[in-house]
Amino acid sequence: MTLDDRAAPAIEAARPRTANPGLLALGMDGFAGFVDRMDQMRRALADLGELGDATVAKGAGRLSAQLDLVEPSITFIGQVKAGKTSLINAMTGWPGLLPADVNPWTSVVTSIHLAPSWATAAAGASFRFFDPQEWDRLIEKGGRMGELASRAGAEEELEKVRRQIERMREKSKGRLGRRFELLLGQEHRYGVFDEALVERYVCLGDDLDDDEGEPFDMRGRFADITKSADLFVDHANVPFKLCLRDTPGVNDTFLMREQITIGAIRDSRLCVLVLSAHQALSTVDMALIRLISAVKAREAVIFVNRIDELSDPASQTAEIRDSIRATLKKHEGPADAPILFGSAFWGQHALEGPLAGMTEASRRALVMLAGNETPTAEDAWTLSGIPALYRVLGERVAEGVGGEAIDRIARSVGNLARGVTAAQRSIGLAVTGGHAVQVDTARITRDLAQIEQRATAALETAFAAQHEAFCVRLDRSHHNFLDRATAALIEHLEKYGEGTVWSYEPTGLRILLRSACQVFGKRMQGDARAILDATAAEVAASYRAAFGLNEALAIEPPAPPRLNPPVAIAQTIALDVKGTWWRRWWLRRRGYRSFAAEFYKMIREETSPILDELSRDHAQTIRADLLRTLATFLDEQREIVTALAEKTAPTAEDLGVALGYQERADRLRQIESAVATMRQEAA
Template structure:
């Protein structure tokens, strides 16, 4: 027997215009992280108030880094999973992004939330595909066209070409002569609303010319590559970027390429599934992508539980099914799974609970009986529904990962730089205190100091480059061996199949083995790179520490903090769709057109080599360049900071106590430094 009084309470909810205060619920897990950022900000503010120009400049730069921290969350999902509706609910605008876009739409929409901005600073930026990207689509039909062309799938290729031509002509009709001129351009707006967004990310069906058109929906959507919306949300406690991706299931596989890049740029990925679909072989493209991300960085949100007749019972079964599918297909089996409803969340935000359908309201009560527990705090109906929607649980999961992941990494990196600034001031102060006459001299002349710093920089950068060359050479060899071994095994399997079954039985071969080998090679490269980079950074920091000791006459226990090595980005491209992943009639046609076993083998080898080469090349070039560039820039920045600090203190090497107080603040400098050091030490302990 259901609680009809509960249903009445929901239907009698207040009809306030907005309940954005609900966005605060679920972010409580960020309190510890925010306290640490405030402590670090206080240290940097103290350092920025020092009268020494170099210290002040460095501290202000670090403050800007801290204030600019914007963790990003990439949303990917199944078709009809309600992903965009979920994104709208997460940012407190239930109808902001169009949730029923045409499958051709390939726009990545990034929602940049800033609690400190003013509402008047809301703005939007839209980027269009450039000429090369558009030409690839038009001339080759995107990834799908390239694949079909290699496979000799004439029928499929013709379909792709027809669809491309249709899309091109519709775009020309909508945009006229401006069509080509817009490619590679940007449109910026000082504000935005739902109608503006629809012009860029939602495809309409019929458009007239500029004079006769009655709708501007989707006017630029064919050529829009990305949309950035900047908005104020005081209820969200930190800057956050929520990135809505187009998915992985469009005709031309453009979406897949765009989504791969979006995931690679984020530390957290939310996979949105429909409660009616769970995970199946249809979603293998999705599973392949997330299988290359650490389980801790993947959150699975099962949406649309409002459409389940008995969520209290069905949800356990759905979760078991999802986990079994992930285990079977090498996905992130330990990923956190959250169940909820963007539909419920939207109604809670809009104060329209009385608009829930009877079936949805009944599902809500069914889910409430299983998940809500009695508490002293009495929630409003909107708060109850908001919690049942799963959004607060999703916020809590994001808060944990920000606090322990990208947020903590940023704090550790900036805190080490702040610690080095404080240690520099302390070193100069120590030198002053060690001189009875109060007029210390710098123990190293400027030219010697410059020479030593140059020697450290040259040696460190050269070693970094040499060590990378060694690691990359070994990594490339491992990738090439894996690639060659896979092609040999697959070709041998094909020949064996033909000898046993002939040409009428279609042969299939899973590329999972190749992906596992490539992933293993990349993981080994990543681990070796992290160790090598850390060792080199530690060595550079020891060399700088020695200069401090010589220049200021310090004890042996003085140490400069080494920079933190950057995270190795996940190899998302390994999950890219290749020919062997696609099962369909065009494969059958391809086999039947070949004549002779050698033709099968040679053509197969050639086609799969062409299909997999881009993946291997991306792992060799793009991923390696990202890791090496990060390491090089981090090292250069560290050395530049130390050069600036040491040269600055060298210029003050002959100052007396009064001069020192004038440069570094006041007679209370030592007390302030101790307070800073204690704060930084506490942050370091938390990091450990």
């Protein structure tokens, strides 16, 4: 469903609004290496396209389109009131773009797609609503928290959750009236947007008794049921497409936002944890530690915001850094993740113009760090930490998702160049030998189909074997944890009796499950790499046979795809919740056997869905990515071979071109060599 733009008031085009746009370029130098590789790749593709061959031009155009689609995404998670949204607004160059004072009910993942002015990107905004199944799960079961309380037998907590859900549902129906049910599962799209439109979908307004007479642009009108928002913004200083993803908090009543945030992290390669300088990283933030522990350390960055509120930021930041490192180490988090400090508030004031509007305390902190009684907007922007954050993200993009995307395209460029070279040699042989090379195109097509069939079967066989072993490891880890936890419970009961409430930390289970996922992923990638290597060798053999070549011809296989982080491990389970309901569960038990048996059952049922998700969704995603990588590679080769095979019975024009085939072949080798050198330098 699309909402017609005419229903909305006139809105200006979506682009940053700032008095000091030049500041946005500071920090973008961190992307220079990656941008240089993109430019080199574009030049190589342009050179391929200029060889005057329709087949080459088609392949180069397809690869150029892939390069234009590269859009690294960065997911921001954080504490409540840490200033995460304000930080994203400042990084976007549009203070006030996203409402920073959203109601705790809001569960919207907002993706801001930044694009340079030359890029062709879908403009405007789109907002997607929860589908009926997601809403029913919340209403009927109370979300994850309701399911948890139900399994624990915490009737009072469950009833409390149900009452809160009922109030939320009534408020939602009050806002939307009879349209409420119809909107679920739908989408609204706009060609342009502004702050007021964004607030309509992601920020809750006041409660209303009667919805019917309200204006269309009411603040927060659709926020109850909005699941995700995508905003497309022109950004003159961004050198390529970049997505900044704002997530809801993870500590809501129903654990609904936790599930949404977990999904956002799964889809990104970089995660920024935003903390408040006042809160640092306390034990109440275990959900955040669990989330960043699920991703690789090189894919996590910690940004401590609001240092403008510290009395002595220069010395206090060192203490905060040490505290964060110690907390991460204690709780098995990524202790070596980079920790940056800054102030979105300073960044916002630097962008908007005069610094005189700052609070006295904030200005005093800025003066202290700047070492200057009259700091400039550039000083404030630099000390905001945003340029430093962009530089760190630039390094991570170059070595991670961005670098991998360029390497994937570089492999395809090399293969395309080698394929064209093979055809040129074939035509050259026809010229010098006075005969045409006849190729059975149908046979080539059959050969490639058989190669794909064998490779697909090999991948499926390897996956089935590794998946079976993975499930065994998961089950073993699960039972070992339950046995140890139950033994610890019995030991507690024997030592302290039933009057002292016991608790148990589930970190050990998460470590075991994460290890099982790592072993599965590493072994599956090893098997896939061997299969892809063998497939590329078979394709190369088909090239040699098709074009009558005796010399060696190498086709480079694709790299196995990156493994998504097993973020399901991070979701809250019963043992993470140290609330009053746990005490009530404990006090209702009678007898050691009752404690042990009921505890074992409750935690088994509570953690089994995590294992199910890992063995099913996580594993099947890996399988699908591997099969897609294989299919894409062979589709690419099929396109090259079949198109070039048609030229191996040269026409008069082909023969005329072929007289200069050596010059073209030399140029192709130069392109191939340039791409190979670029990859070596990047490595």
